[in-house]
Amino acid sequence: xxxxxxxxxxxxxxxxxxxxxxxxxxxxxxxxxxxxxxxxxxxxxxxxxxxxxxxxxxxxxxxxxxxxxxxxxxxxxxxxxxxxxxxxxxxxxxxxxxxxxxxxxxxxxxxxxxxxxxxxxxxxxxxxxxxxxxxxxxxxxxxxxxxxxxxxxxxxxxxxxxxxxxxxxxxxxxxxxxxxxxxxxxxxxxxxxxxxxxxxxxxxxxxxxxxxxxxxxxxxxxxxxxxxxxxxxxxxxxxxxxxxxxxxxxxxxxxxxxxxxxxxxx
Amino acid sequence: xxxxxxxxxxxxxxxxxxxxxxxxxxxxxxxxxxxxxxxxxxxxxxxxxxxxxxxxxxxxxxxxxxxxxxxxxxxxxxxxxxxxxxxxxxxxxxxxxxxxxxxxxxxxxxxxxxxxxxxxxxxxxxxxxxxxxxxxxxxxxxxxxxxxxxxxxxxxxxxxxxxxxxxxxxxxxxxxxxxxxxxxxxxxxxxxxxxxxxxxxxxxxxxxxxxxxxxxxxxxxxxxxxxxxxxxxxxxxxxxxxxxxxxxxxxxxxxxxxxxxxxxxxxxxxxxxxxxxxxxxxxxxxxxxxxxxxxxxxxxxxxxxxxxxxxxxxx
Numbered sequence: 174x175x176x177x178x179x180x181x182x183x184x185x186x187x188x189x190x191x192x193x194x195x196x197x198x199x200x201x202x203x204x205x206x207x208x209x210x211x212x213x214x215x216x217x218x219x220x221x222x223x224x225x226x227x228x229x230x231x232x233x234x235x236x237x238x239x240x241x242x243x244x245x246x247x248x249x250x251x252x253x254x255x256x257x258x259x260x261x262x263x264x265x266x267x268x269x270x271x272x273x274x275x276x277x278x279x280x281x282x283x284x285x286x287x288x289x290x291x292x293x294x295x296x297x298x299x300x301x302x303x304x305x306x307x308x309x310x311x312x313x314x315x316x317x318x319x320x321x322x323x324x325x326x327x328x329x330x331x332x333x334x335x336x337x338x339x340x341x342x343x344x345x346x347x348x349x350x351x352x353x354x355x356x357x358x359x360x361x362x363x364x365x366x367x368x369x370x371x372x373x374x375x376x377x378x379x380x381x382x383x384x385x386x387x388x389x390x391x392x393x394x395x396x397x398x399x400x401x402x403x404x405x406x407x408x409x410x411x412x413x414x415x416x417x418x419x420x421x422x423x424x425x426x427x428x429x430x431x432x433x434x435x436x437x438x439x
Numbered sequence: 440x441x442x443x444x445x446x447x448x449x450x451x452x453x454x455x456x457x458x459x460x461x462x463x464x465x466x467x468x469x470x471x472x473x474x475x476x477x478x479x480x481x482x483x484x485x486x487x488x489x490x491x492x493x494x495x496x497x498x499x500x501x502x503x504x505x506x507x508x509x510x511x512x513x514x515x516x517x518x519x520x521x522x523x524x525x526x527x528x529x530x531x532x533x534x535x536x537x538x539x540x541x542x543x544x545x546x547x548x549x550x551x552x553x554x555x556x557x558x559x560x561x562x563x564x565x566x567x568x569x570x571x572x573x574x575x576x577x578x579x580x581x582x583x584x585x586x587x588x589x590x591x592x593x594x595x596x597x598x599x600x601x602x603x604x605x606x607x608x609x610x611x612x613x614x615x616x617x618x619x620x621x622x623x624x625x626x627x628x629x630x631x632x633x634x635x636x637x638x639x640x641x642x643x644x645x646x647x648x649x650x651x652x653x654x655x656x657x658x659x660x661x662x663x664x665x666x667x668x669x670x671x672x673x674x675x676x677x678x679x680x681x682x683x684x685x686x687x688x689x690x691x692x693x694x695x696x697x698x699x700x701x702x703x704x705x706x707x708x709x710x711x712x713x714x715x716x717x718x719x720x721x722x723x724x725x726x727x728x729x730x731x732x733x734x735x736x737x738x739x740x741x742x743x744x745x746x747x748x749x750x751x752x753x754x
Binding site for chain 2: 289292293295296297298299300301302304305306308309310381385388389392393394395404407411416417419424428431432433435436
């Protein structure tokens with residue numbers, strides 16, 4: 174079971190090598206869009222124009238029920254997705270790498286305890302738990318990202334652990350140990366740099382999961398109301414008739430954005 | 440025996456920790472725990488708040504509350520929803536049946552369709568048909584299920600009119616229910632299948648490099664025979680565990696799909712509970728989903744033991 178989940182990421186990673194370059198390019202595009210959203214967006218996403226107008230020269234993707242320019246909303250929404258994605262992934266990587274390294278390096282009882290905890294965390298239905306926490310706290314999207322990261326370190330810990338188990342047997346670690354370096358030093362300066370290649374794909378996958386989760390929460394109306402995110406746009410288009418009236422320019426772009434920004438991960 | 444016991448301890452731990460978390464959340468959150476436990480929109484006067492506090496035992500020490508919480512759970516008492524004017528457990532069990540009607544076929548079909556297709560795709564990685572299929576599954580994999588549902592319902596129900604727009608049934612006959620379930624189950628199956636597809640594809644690519652596959656080839660077996668007689672068995676073992684771990688994920692996806700299709704299951708129950716701030720229903724749903732996820736994992740472990748002799752002999 175452990176091996177299965179450990180190798181899962183690597184398997185998916187290999188799944189789409191032909192697409193990976195395109196995915197990476199798209200991802201970079203979205204990051205640039207998020208960073209410079211204030212400069213790129215043609216209008217203020219909260220500014221109001223004629224509502225329900227179809228795509229035109231002034232409003233390339235039309236306007237929504239409030240008369241907000243949808244393209245500007247889309248560009249500013251990328252910021253929320255990127256922040257939640259990276260926030261969750263950084264948090265997950267911090268916890269996962271430390272636990273994985275310690276479990277893999279020390280083995281024995283430390284390993285038992287940490288991997289037991291990982292198994293337990295893996296069983297928590299995360300989306301329902303996040304829904305409950307969000308319903309109680311109405312968190313800002315920063316907090317949301319941290320909560321997700323705190324729940325999603327498990328698979329990261331597993332891949333790092335199995336890699337650490339391999340590396341600790343290698344000769345250079347052996348020699349470092351015989352030279353008398355401390356465990357702490359060996360873990361962080363000898364083993365840590367070598368788990369990078371299993372952490373990175375996992376990191377990207379966590380970004381994708383967090384983005385989809387954020388979009389889902391916003392779809393339920395649990396997102397940060399002070400920010401416009403893609404999920405919220407779909408939610409409004411769905412609940413305020415954009416979908417039944419066939420205003421494709423309202424609900425299609427945010428959905429496709431979510432898909433294209435996450436397609437880099439697998 | 441050792442492995443089995445270790446697993447059992449982990450399951451019990453998981454249940455224990457999640458249930459304790461559920462106990463802690465309404466009490467740790469900002470605001471009055473009475474409000475957090477009853478739901479925010481329940482209008483109560485000053486005196487009835489005090490009365491409720493005594494009735495729910497919230498003025499007692501925490502450890503007594505905690506013990507009472509567990510005793511309630513063992514009596515299947517998940518609290519009372521003042522919004523629905525009904526016991527939470529009763530509401531949950533009626534709604535859950537419908538959601539399971541959506542989830543169980545999805546998981547089975549997703550595994551049955553996704554696994555062999557993924558195996559074939561891994562086997563013929565260079566084939567252009569397989570590449571197109573991988574790309575389509577990748578697209579589904581990266582799309583939130585509710586968005587896919589919106590697209591499907593728009594296309595097939597609204598534009599073409601093949602399928603009903605909402606609900607689980609209009610007349611309630613089995614045929615009618617199947618007719619209503621077809622589109623949501625299709626969306627969810629695609630979603631589940633895409634996950635199994637990706638994993639199986641990678642798993643086969645990995646197994647192909649093993650020596651036994653080369654030996655089978657050297658022995659003179661044909662491609663398909665090697666794949667389905669030898670590689671498939673080994674490559675599909677991880678799928679069982681992954682399907683179980685995915686259960687919670689698929690279940691969560693089903694909640695969103697239900698909302699889009701206006702189906703009266705747990706998804707809409709949770710959605711309404713969020714809008715109404717009906718916390719007992721939210722918490723009860725969370726507990727129920729947790730129990731189901733743990734049970735699914737337990738089932739997978741048993742199944743795994745039956746299928747993999749190495750595990751069977753150890754445990």
